[in-house]
Amino acid sequence: xxxxxxxxxxxxxxxxxxxxxxxxxxxxxxxxxxxxxxxxxxxxxxxxxxxxxxxxxxxxxxxxxxxxxxxxxxxxxxxxxxxxxxxxxxxxxxxxxxxxxxxxxxxxxxxxxxxxxxxxxxxxxxxxxxxxxxxx
Numbered sequence: 676x677x678x679x680x681x682x683x684x685x686x687x688x689x690x691x692x693x694x695x696x697x698x699x700x701x702x703x704x705x706x707x708x709x710x711x712x713x714x715x716x717x718x719x720x721x722x723x724x725x726x727x728x729x730x731x732x733x734x735x736x737x738x739x740x741x742x743x744x745x746x747x748x749x750x751x752x753x754x755x756x757x758x759x760x761x762x763x764x765x766x767x768x769x770x771x772x773x774x775x776x777x778x779x780x781x782x783x784x785x786x787x788x789x790x791x792x793x794x795x796x797x798x799x800x801x802x803x804x805x806x807x808x809x810x811x
Contacts (some may be wrong), residue, residue: 703753708733708777708786709805713770722809724752730808744808752808755801761785768793774802 705726710733712719721733722741728749730742762783770790776798777786789798 703780703782704756705779705781707752707756707779707805709775709802711772711774713772722805724805724808732809741809748808752801752804755797755804759797759801761787764798766793766795766798776802776805 707724708721709724710719710721723731723733723738724744725731726749728744728746729740730744731738731740733739756778761778762780762785764785764787766787766789768789770792773788773790775786775788777784787798789795
């Protein structure tokens with residue numbers, strides 16, 4: 676009887692101790708498209724950042740790699756997306772010059788657009804940080 680109690684307690688202890696922790700992803704976004712359209716020429720400039728840090732310019736549905744950003748920059752961008760609660764962000768302003776960001780994660784895809792007159796400093800800061808990835 677004593678051996679049975681010890682064996683049951685041992686199994687319970689081992690089963691609790693060996694539960695694996697779920698790995699958290701290094702980034703929550705799969706890809707981010709951003710850019711601008713309009714102005715005098717009506718031209719669209721579109722860029723793409725993939726979760727592995729590769730930065731592309733999109734031209735006629737062709738990807739041309741511009742840069743590779745490091746993990747700290749990816750984490751910074753990801754943190755801004757989370758802080759903005761991008762999944763729930765509703766911004767659909769259009770004007771002569773329109774800027775956009777589209778974020779795709781495993782849980783959502785959301786695209787926002789805004790103009791120079793839009794009052795949202797957090798969105799503007801995220802866009803500035805995305806544009807900085809083009810020049811590294």
